[in-house]
Amino acid sequence: xxxxxxxxxxxxxxxxxxxxxxxxxxxxxxxxxxxxxxxxxxxxxxxxxxxxxxxxxxxxxxxxxxxxxxxxxxxxxxxxxx
Numbered sequence: 001x002x003x004x005x006x007x008x009x010x011x012x013x014x015x016x017x018x019x020x021x022x023x024x025x026x027x028x029x030x031x032x033x034x035x036x037x038x039x040x041x042x043x044x045x046x047x048x049x050x051x052x053x054x055x056x057x058x059x060x061x062x063x064x065x066x067x068x069x070x071x072x073x074x075x076x077x078x079x080x081x082x
Contacts, residue, residue: 006028006066006069007024007026007028007066007069008026008027008028009024009025009026009027010027010030013027018030018064019058019059019060019061019064021061022061022064022065024066025061025064026063026064026065026066026069027064028069029063029064029072032057032060032062032063033063033072033076034062034063034072034075034076035055035057037075037079040062040075041062041068041071041075042057042060042061042062042063043059043060043062044056044057044059044060045057045058045059
């Protein structure tokens, strides 16, 4: 599935691998499209800064796992009411 429309690994990126503990990283969702969701299916942590709660996703690999592509797309469709 490497470098398809569902999976892309950019091994030339200066940040690759951006997460530890995952063998094949899907870079298609480099910036997580689920970041804005309060109930995202990943495992974010939250940090307090200047009286605000900030979502921290550095420990989350959910969007970078090839098997989660359909789940990410489904959540985006749900968000858009499709």
